[in-house]
Amino acid sequence: MTFVFDARVASRGFDVSLEVKPGETVAVLGPNGAGKSTLLDLAAGLLRADSGRAVLDDTVLFDAVGGGRFTPPHERGVSLLAQQPLLFPHLSVLENVAFGPRSSGVSRLESRETARHWLAEVEALDLADRRPTQLSGGQAQRIAVARALASDPKLLLLDEPLAALDVAVAPALRRMLRRVLAGRTVLIVTHDILDAFTLADRVVVLDHGRIVEQGPTRDVLERPRSRFAAGLAALNLLVGVRTERGIRLDDGAEIAGASSLSPGTPAAAAVRPPAVRVSLDEPAEVNRLRGEVLDVEPRGDLVRVRSRHLAADVAPAVVADLDLAPGSTVWFAFDPAAVQIYAG
Known part of the structure; x- marks a missing residue:
């Protein structure tokens, strides 16, 4: 019916x-x-x-x-x-x-x-x-x-x-x-x-x-193209415009990743939290974003470290070694191979 x-x-x-x-x-x-x-x-x-x-x-x-x-x-x-x-x-x-x-x-x-x-x-x-x-x-x-x-x-x-x-x-x-x-x-x-x-x-x-x-x-x-669906699917969602080497975000930052989309096309990039690394010093990786930690949440044998735009699942030892807490400023980094770019 x-x-x-x-x-x-x-x-x-x-x-x-x-x-x-x-x-x-x-x-x-x-x-x-x-x-x-x-x-x-x-x-x-x-x-x-x-x-x-x-x-x-x-x-x-x-x-x-x-x-x-x-x-x-x-x-x-x-x-x-x-x-x-x-x-x-x-x-x-x-x-x-x-x-x-x-x-x-x-x-x-x-x-x-x-x-x-x-x-x-x-x-x-x-x-x-x-x-x-x-x-x-x-x-x-x-x-x-x-x-x-x-x-x-x-x-x-x-x-x-x-x-x-x-x-x-x-x-x-x-x-x-x-x-x-x-x-x-x-x-x-x-x-x-x-x-x-x-x-x-x-x-x-x-x-x-x-x-x-x-x-x-x-x-x-x-x-996903909405933040709710991305959160439900446990994915980081970054939105912007397709460039020659990846995607340019709304704040001007650029993320490298492969895609068949034409440059200039509205695009979204998904990254799984386990693929994201956290550090206090600026990393050498091409894909790196700085952010303030909003919360630190234990999830089984991992800890989710979340900022406004990204979340990372890291080992408890990493949280302890970096002394991470809400308000900490950190770098999030991930490999281009971990990025999935698609039409936004």
Whole structure:
């Protein structure tokens, strides 16, 4: 089912147009306040747009121009799965999953059969007779997925479905989602790059209520053009103009690196933090930038040293030897071979 969406909400500075193709999963990324929840609420019918129009296959979800048409949430063919399972505590697992088809007029017998089918799909059929209070977090989220799918939605909206789960449980749930979402039209809001890589065909990045970048998942997350996507992908992003030997940054500094782009073309350069070295004295490397340390953050067996424009992952001994702390002025250096230059 094709989902065509165009909406504006003035009070939230929201102005977004996008399309989700039949059977496509689109991951929506962005910092807090970017408009991700507004997008889902508009699609689900929990919020009205000031202007715009949304159509799901042949159903007009809303048309703020053409007479103010608004289809109620329960008539949209849209299921929203929130961060929390929100299961009905007084119903069994089976009755929770059967609730959707039952409320749409399906017989009790048929709705229970549908519920059993989806419980089997999410590998939770053995939980059918339990109450929600008897479930673990991972089990409850499986049931919530089954309940969302049992109503056979034309569009499935997922709002950070794995955010509240223990890291030990998330991988199994992610594999399950990848299997049951195949062939469905899905919008998934997430802050987890692994969710995007594992589940999404395409990525849309929102910031301040606007789309700042979109495209196939690997294209966006391996060659980001927005600082948020670069941060999510753990990449340093430098923006400027292509030169004969690399890229000239907005502040006039030049970075060497290979690229097929023509000189004068707007360009971006990505560098992974582990490829960046830190020193107090000016290094001999051609690629070197000076900056003030903003923070020093332990990350496993490495420490991330971050300035305004660059971050480096270095050994704790380096931090100790250089006596690095916020406010220190240091040099960041990296090899031209570590730089990936592409169209900005």
